[in-house]
Amino acid sequence: MFTILDDFPDEVLAISATGKIEARDYDKVLVPALDDRLKRHRPVKVFIHLGPAYEGIKPSAMVEDARVGLQHLKDWGRIAVVTDAAGMRDMVNLTRMFLKRPLKLFFNADYDKAKAWISTDESSAAAAE
Numbered sequence: 001m002f003t004i005l006d007d008f009p010d011e012v013l014a015i016s017a018t019g020k021i022e023a024r025d026y027d028k029v030l031v032p033a034l035d036d037r038l039k040r041h042r043p044v045k046v047f048i049h050l051g052p053a054y055e056g057i058k059p060s061a062m063v064e065d066a067r068v069g070l071q072h073l074k075d076w077g078r079i080a081v082v083t084d085a086a087g088m089r090d091m092v093n094l095t096r097m098f099l100k101r102p103l104k105l106f107f108n109a110d111y112d113k114a115k116a117w118i119s120t121d122e123s124s125a126a127a128a129e
Contacts, residue, residue, distance in 0.1 A: 001017070001018055001019050001021070001025055001029070002015050002016070002017055002021070002025045002026075002029040002030050003015065003016045003017075003018070003029075004029065004033050005047070005049070008047060008115070008118070008119060009045075009119050010037070010040060010041065011037070011040075011041040011044060011045055011077070012044075012045045012046070012047055012118055012119065013033055013034055013037050013044050013045070013046050013047070014046075014047035014049075014118075015029075015030060015033070015046075015047070015048055015049070016049040016050075016051065017048070017049070017050050017051075017054050018051070018053040018054055018055075019053065019054070019055050020055045020056050020057070020058060021054075021056070021057040021058065021061045022058050022060065022061050023058065023060040023061045023063065023064045025061065026061065026064040026065070026068055027064075030068065031068060034068070034072065034075075038072075038075055042075055043074075043075055043076055043077035043101075044075055044076065044077055045077040045078050045079070045080075045118050046076060046077070046078075046079045046080070046118075047079075047080045047082070047114065047115065047118045048079070048080070048081045048082065048083075049082045049083070049108075049111065050081070050082065050083035050085055050088055051082070051083075051108055052084075052108070054083070054085060054088075076099070076101050077101060078101060078102040078103070078104075078117075078118060079099070079101060079102070079103040079104070079118075080103075080104050080106060080114045080115075080117055080118040081103070081104070081105050081106070082105075082106045082107070082108060082110070082111050082114045083105075083106075083107075083108065084107055084108050089105055092105055093105070104117060
């Protein structure tokens with residue numbers, strides 16, 4: 001199941017996943033939240049937290065994830081993924097090769113660092129690097 005996290009800037013779609021993610025979680029939670037953000041912001045930054053209560057993703061949800069991701073490819077800003085799950089970390093590293101957006105992986109212990117990174121203005125972050 002997805003939960004939208006409210007304590008982020010409005011241009012950030014922040015979600016936490018728990019349990020086993022199903023395709024309907026995209027239709028019921030993620031897509032409406034994304035559509036709402038896209039009315040006000042383009043690109044939309046994305047913060048994904050897959051904490052200890054995350055149990056994986058069903059194959060049908062993987063298809064939905066790819067569909068939503070590709071449909072909105074030009075709408076994404078920077079992306080932060082917070083997880084200790086080795087399989088998801090591998091998947092994110094593979095995805096990174098196809099995205100032309102800043103994408104950073106963080107461990108659960110670095111949740112606050114990930115939140116700070118995703119909340120930073122990209123232009124000021126680029127100037128600092």
